[in-house]
Amino acid sequence: MKKHALVLFSGGQDSTTCLAWALHRYDRVETIGFSYGQRHQAELEARPGIIRQLRQMVPAWNRKLGEDHLCDLSLLSQLSETAMTKDIEIQMMENGLPNTFVPGRNLMFLTTAAIVAYRRSINILVGGMCETDFSGYPDCRDDAIKALQVALNTGMDTRLNIVTPLMWKNKQQTWELAEELGGNALVDLIVNQTHTCYTGDHIHLNSWGYGCGKCPACQLRKRGFEAFQKKKTLYQKAEKSAGNAS
Ligand code: ZN
Numbered sequence: 001m002k003k004h005a006l007v008l009f010s011g012g013q014d015s016t017t018c019l020a021w022a023l024h025r026y027d028r029v030e031t032i033g034f035s036y037g038q039r040h041q042a043e044l045e046a047r048p049g050i051i052r053q054l055r056q057m058v059p060a061w062n063r064k065l066g067e068d069h070l071c072d073l074s075l076l077s078q079l080s081e082t083a084m085t086k087d088i089e090i091q092m093m094e095n096g097l098p099n100t101f102v103p104g105r106n107l108m109f110l111t112t113a114a115i116v117a118y119r120r121s122i123n124i125l126v127g128g129m130c131e132t133d134f135s136g137y138p139d140c141r142d143d144a145i146k147a148l149q150v151a152l153n154t155g156m157d158t159r160l161n162i163v164t165p166l167m168w169k170n171k172q173q174t175w176e177l178a179e180e181l182g183g184n185a186l187v188d189l190i191v192n193q194t195h196t197c198y199t200g201d202h203i204h205l206n207s208w209g210y211g212c213g214k215c216p217a218c219q220l221r222k223r224g225f226e227a228f229q230k231k232k233t234l235y236q237k238a239e240k241s242a243g244n245a246s
Contacts (some may be wrong), residue, residue, distance in 0.1 A: 002027040003064060005124040005163075006117045008109055009033055009068075011046035012211070013194045013221060014128030014166055017174055019182045020054065021165045022126045023061040030066040030120060032113050037077025039087060039213070040200025042210075044070075050193050057185055069116050073108060080104075090215060097136055098216065100198055106139035107148060114152045114160055123160050130166040130174075142167055169222020172231070179228075196221045 005022045009015045009031040022029045033047055049067070055062040071192035081088075082102045093099050106129060113125050129140040138144060142164070149162045166174055178186045190209070195202060197211030197218050204210060208225035 003124060004028045004030075004119065004120075004122045005126050006030050006113055006122045007126040008113055008128065009047065009051075010128075011050060011194060012196050013171075013190050014051055014130065014174060016054075016190055016194045017178045017181070018126050018128045018165055019050075020061075020178065022047065023054065023058070023064055024181050026227065027064065027068055028204055029064050030069065030070040030122065032071065032116055034071050034073045034109055034112070036073040036075075036102075038043070039198075041196040041202045042197070042202040045202075046193055046195045050189065053189050053193060054219070056120060058190070067120075067121075071112055073112065076102065076105060076108060097138075099215070101137050104139070106137075107144070110148055110162060111152065114156065114158070117160060118156060118158060121123035125160060125162045125232075127164050128166050129164045130169060130171045132168055132216070168182060169218050172227040175224055175228035180218055191225075 003026040005026040005028070007015070007022045007029060008017050010033060019029070019031065031051065033044060035044060040043070051065065051068060055065060080103055082099055088099070091099055093101075098236070110125060110127060112160065117123065117125060127145070129145055131140055131142050145162050145164055145167075152158065152159055165177070169177065175187065175190075176215045178190055182189070192205070192209065193206075194212060198215040199212045201212040202210045204212065206213060206222065207229075208222045211221065213219075213222060
């Protein structure tokens with residue numbers, strides 16, 4: 001049976017890595033993105049360019065890539081007041097969560113994706129949720145995702161499988177996975193095309209990509225990239241000295 005997946009694709013580092021991962025693994029892959037009244041449009045604007053480049057990068061990926069669905073979930077920004085949807089300063093809340101947390105966002109994304117998957121006869125959802133470097137967002141937890149999978153399947157009489165390839169990876173390992181899947185070309189694409197910065201800074205290009213370099217999302221991405229580069233340099237040095245010795 002052919003495996004058909006729907007990838008939650010925002011235009012950021014994690015979801016681009018997940019998209020490449022799905023293209024490597026499944027027979028047919030569709031993408032879904034959400035416009036939810038984000039403070040900035042940088043991620044959404046990055047999506048078409050990333051898809052175009054992934055198509056050019058690997059001919060098999062081009063053949064597998066199907067429809068891209070863009071859903072309007074602007075209701076989310078009407079319901080909640082967070083630093084992701086309103087122009088307010090990023091800070092910690094009394095409950096210990098940063099105010100970049102949009103309550104219910106991932107649950108709403110996955111539920112919406114499940115509805116589209118139902119229509120498209122797709123039974124695999126791929127999401128970039130991650131419990132390792134997750135700023136404490138409760139809806140990134142493995143248990144939350146698994147519970148939602150059960151709720152969706154029970155409520156829709158489906159056998160939907162929510163797959164989260166990054167769940168137990170830190171940011172360094174996510175860069176490593178990208179390199180494994182698509183070599184330097186994919187790493188370069190992620191550096192130059194994807195957007196992660198909370199403040200929407202798509203002007204400053206750093207070694208690890210566009211961003212302000214100060215917000216929590218930039219810092220996480222920067223630290224991960226630097227650790228990834230450091231490990232790569234150490235490997236190259238070790239290989240070189242082994243080559244010299246033989
Ligand atoms: Zn930033």
